[in-house]
Amino acid sequence: MDYNLADLFESVADTVPAREALVHLGPPGGAARRLTYAQLDAAANRLAHHLRDSGIAPGEHVGLHLYNGVEYLQTVLACLKIRAVPVNINYRYVADELARLYRDTDLVAVVFDAEFTQRVAEALPRTRMLRHLVQVGTTEEPRINAVPFTEAEASGSPGRDFPSRSGDDRFIICTGGTTGMPKGVVWRQEDLFFSGLGGGAPTGRPVERPEELAERVAAGGEGLVFFPTAPLMHGTSTLTAFIAFGFGQKTVLHRKFVPEDVLRTVAQERVTSVSLVGDAMLRPLVDALAGPLRGTDCSSLLSVSSSGAVLSRTVREEFTALLPGVLLLNNFGSSESGFNGTATQDGKGFRIRVNNRTAVVDPVTHRPVAAGEPGRLAQHGHVPLGYYNDPELTARTFFHEQGERWVLLGDMATVGTDGVVTVLGRGSQCINTGGEKVFPEEVEEVLKAHPGVYDAVVAGAPDERWGERVAAVVQPRPGVATPSQGALQAHCRERLAGYKVPRVVVFADCIRRSPSGKADYRWARGVVGGG
Incomplete structure (x- = not known):
């Protein structure tokens, strides 16, 4: 056996077949969908057979245009089982963006949620290789030639009769959509296992041979519950789920991020580890914990980790005051590097x-x-x-x-x-003002420490004398008097060199971020007049 993600998952599923692997929770009061490792493996096998029978060959690319759900991870596993390459798709893209992504990544198939039918239909005529569509759910929108997901799953065999796989099989993570069109980062699965998944032991000794992963699962127990709250189309969340699979533990999913629902699920499912992206996700959780969900039982929670965006000191301190026993981690990494380390501020x-x-x-x-x-x-x-x-x-x-x-x-x-x-x-976001380099994250951190600021993004605006000047888009904190531009500048001047202080402050009702919580700097530059 190689370090192949499908092989490794199957080895764990064979070791703990009756153990709960995946739980997808609907809105409050709705039914949950629960799958054991054996059930998830069989469901992935069924879809894998459908894709293979539909002509999807090893090495071909399959797009995942989906909200969080069982179908997302089931499709990833199905692709891996037949040596096809899963490609994540940002579900906020409009038809023009989708058409370009479909072409640039050479997609031959797309599995999509019914809500996106119209956009998929508009993009379809502008593709060159896309030949197979699978639709999750139903819609009143104009029907396109797509196989219903339930039919695709039912048509396939639950058994495994797949060809041998390799650690050299590919996995693509699209990234960079907040500053332009995404780039497809091409990983060998063996490299992704050791770099993005910690080699089967993110905080300990990586496995030394593929079979050791299942041996560790057999020797260990259960009880860890991983909860990736960001969209699975954000690489961190999918990799979090696969880390859980590597431990033979449970993954919990919500279709979308709703802070109050996240906290209720932590209590209900006895979640031990929550992963999210930056202040944009942690701050609403803090607000809910301090307000309508005060007193929620979070005693099972061991850690909350952020990847892809830095947690500001202010929000970290507010969270720690509410849940002092929970380890708060600023994990550092990227789609191009996997996990680099854990940061302190x-x-x-x-x-x-x-x-x-x-x-x-x-x-x-x-x-x-x-x-x-x-x-x-x-x-x-x-x-x-x-x-x-x-x-x-x-x-x-x-x-x-x-x-x-x-x-x-x-x-x-x-x-x-x-x-x-x-x-x-980020070097690409660095502001050059009169030869001095200003990194937006440093200024954003200071702005967010002001009691009247809920969120902030910093970008460069054109300046005839200095080339660029530092500018900020600020979302005021609800229920608190909105600070003036002068007050924010004075606050920054006490903590930053003068050239780093925003010369322009634009107030906005909401800061635009990606579904995963990353700041949209292209939007911010437009707001402050930077084009």
Whole structure:
């Protein structure tokens, strides 16, 4: 057996077939759908046979245009079983964006929720390879030639008669949709297992052979409950579910993120680990815990982790005051690198003690920078192969050094003499004001610490003298007097160098973010006049 995700899942399912694997909860009062490992495996087998019988061949790409649900993970597993490549799709995309994504990733099939039928129908004539559609649920919208998911599942065999697989089989994670069209990051499954899934032990010793994963499950018990609250189309949530599968534990899902429902589920399902994305998801949970859901039984909860966006100190402190016994983690990683490390925030900034596969390098020479000098974070070892259908971007982002494959990440950072890395921010969002570099995340952190600010995004606006000036879009906190621009500038001036203080503050009813909670900087630049 190789380090193949389908093989590994099947080995766990054979070890603990009667153990609960997946629970999808509907709205309050609605029925839950519960599947054991054996049931989830059989359901994935049925869909896998349908896809294979429909002509989907190994190596071909299948899009997942779905909200969270059993069907999402079932489809991922079905693709892996027949060596097809699952491709996540942002469900907020309109028809033009979908058509481009379908073409750029060479999709031959799409499994989609009925709510998106009209958009899929509009994009379909502009595709070149898409030939098979499977629709989850029903709709009153114009019907397209799609197989109902229930029929697709019923038509397939629950058994396993699949060809042998390989750790070299592919897995694509689309990323980058908040600043432009997404890029398909191409992973070998073995690399993804060790880098994105921790090699079967995210906080301990990775397995040394594939069979060891099931052996660990057999020797251990159950009781851990993982709850990825962000959309599964955000890579972190899907990988969280597969980490749970690797432990032989339970994953809980909601169709969409509703803070009050999340807290009720923590109590009902005895959730031990919640994963989310930044303040945009943790702050509403804090508000619910401090308000209508005060007193909710969260005694089972061991940890809450954020990936993809940094938790501000203010929100972390508010959460810790409500649930002091829960470990709050700022996990650092990306679709291009998997997991890099867990960060802390102090007076010196956002700091991570990275793993031994991470370095800070000069983006041109790829040589390690001196202590204190800024550079780009880079990772080697188990890293992706590149970006799908984009050799130019692949050449700019991936390189070989001393026989190893490296990836340059988007984050600028410095490294101290103690080996601790301080992350400055995304290089692509860096604001150049008169030659001084300002990273939005640092200014956002300070703005969010003001009692009158609920959320904030910082971007660059054109300036005739300085090239760019720092500008902020601020969402005021409800029930609190809205601070003036001058008050926010004074607040920042006490904590930041003068050139980092926003020259312009635009107030908005709501900050636009992706479904996974990441800030939409392209939108922010438009709001502040940056185009």
